[in-house]
Amino acid sequence: MPTPERTSTEQIIGAAVRLLEDGGPAAVTMQAVANAVGVKAPSLYKRVRDRDALLRLVGEQAADDLTRRLEAASGRLDDALLAFRRFGRERPEAFRLLFTSLVDADRLAATSAPVLRVTEAVVGPAHALDAARLLTAWATGFVTMELAGAFRLGGDLDEAYRYGITHLVGSLRTAQEPERPAHGS
Structure with missing residues (x-):
């Protein structure tokens, strides 16, 4: 038996x-x-199999959790950015783990899908990936610095994050397309 x-x-x-x-x-x-x-x-x-495999499973679970949170956001870009930060603040170690080589690329791609959808709604399909990368890089940097306690000059971090959202998303909504630098510049 x-x-x-x-x-x-x-x-x-x-x-x-x-x-x-x-x-x-x-x-x-x-x-x-x-x-x-x-x-x-x-x-x-x-x-x-081993500790790395276990951490990979934990990373996949974290990516799935973040994907669910982004999918549950209202469909507005600012709400997706707020959900991203909330995940980082509630699960800081999982947030950090997402940016390691342990997490499966396909799981991370699934996390990107809701961000690309809401970004495309703002900038259109031609620049959705560029805009999503811009916003993800900014939000990741902000949350990473926040978790590390690197913002030491005072001020309200919630207000600073909302300021960033307002101005970054607002800049993406402008009707005039900025000139793009030539390759190699």
Whole structure:
């Protein structure tokens, strides 16, 4: 008779997510996850090849969570940017993990889809990717600096983020297309 399963992949990922958010990537060890789900570490290897594979699964879960949040936004570009920041603030370690080579490119591409849709609604299809990259780079930089405590000059960060959204999205809505620099400039 086979041994009954004492844990599931979902429970393992859930424990790893909690450990990640509580202590960063260094806290996500096979032993710590095994302890959290109530099994011996060797039992985890039936479901997860190694620590990198486990972190990859956690990253995929984070990408899926962010995708759901972006999909649930109102369909307005500013709401998508607010959802992006909210994810980073609520799940800072998962946010950081998204920007590592561990996360599957297809999962990240799925995260990009709702951003591209709302960006296309503002700038049209010809420049949707350019605009999405601009906004994603700005929002990622802002949230990364915020999480690192790098904004030390005071002021209201919520107001600063809304200011950035207002002006960046507003600049994308202008009727006149800016001149693009020549290649190699």
